[in-house]
Amino acid sequence: MKERRSPGQIFFTLRVYLLVAYFAITIVLLSTCLILFWPLPHRFRFFLARTWSRGMLWAGRFLCGIDWVIEGRENLPPGPSILYIKHSSVFEPYAQVGIFPRQTWVVKRELLFTPVLGWGMATLRCIAIDRAAGGKAVKQVVRQGKRRLAEGIWVTIFPEGTRMEPGETRRYGVSGAALAREAGCLIVPVAQNASNLFPRSGLPKRSGRIRFCIGPPIDPSAQDPKETNQIAQDWIESKMTEISDR
8 A cells, every 4th residue: 555645745745846847947058058158268167057056056955955065175185186976866966066176077978969968068078988988988088087187177087987876886997096197186085975865866855964075185196096996985985884874
C-alpha cells in the first residue's frame, strides 16, 4: 500500500517544482546571453555564469530551505589550480560556479553540441574530451588545461567521472594529476555532502545544510600522478565519511 504523504511533504514537493521551473527558465536565458556575448572576455562571460549560479543558490535556499557553507576556504591557493570535487548530485555542478574562483570544467565533447545549452557552455571555454579516446583524452585535458591555467582560469574535475552513490568511490582518472604535474600547479581536494539532501539522480528530498569542505592543496611534483590521485582520494573519502549522513 502506498504511503500517504503529509501536507508538509506535498508543500515541499511544490516548492521543488518551482525551483525546477526557475532553473529551466534561467538556464536558457543564461545560455542565450553567453552566446550573444561570446566575443567579450571570458571574465565577463564567467561573471554572467556566476551570477546565475548564485541566483540558483538563493532560489534553493528561499524555496526549499537548502542552505550551504564553505569550510577550509583558507586552503585555496592564490594562483589558478585544479579542483577535485566529489560528484554525487545535480547540486554541486551549478553551485561550484558561484563558490569557487573563475574556472572551467572538463566535460564530454558531445555536451557542447546540445542546442543553446551546449553552445552557451562552449563559450565558457570548457575542456571538451572524447572519453572513448583513452590515453588521447588525457592528452586533451593536459593540452587544453595548460592553456586555461596560463590564462588564470582554474580547472574543475570530477575525478571519478560520474555521480557516485553515498559511500561509494572508484579509481580517479589520471588526467587531472597529469595536468597538475605538467602545469606545475596544485590540486585542491573538495568533499561535499549534497547527497544528504539530493538523490544521485533526482530532485532534493528535504531541506538542510550542505557542506563544501576544502582540503589542503596537494603538490603533484612530489610523486607520480597515480600517487597524487591516491592522496586526494584518501582525503576526500575520509572527509565524506565524516560529513555524510549515510
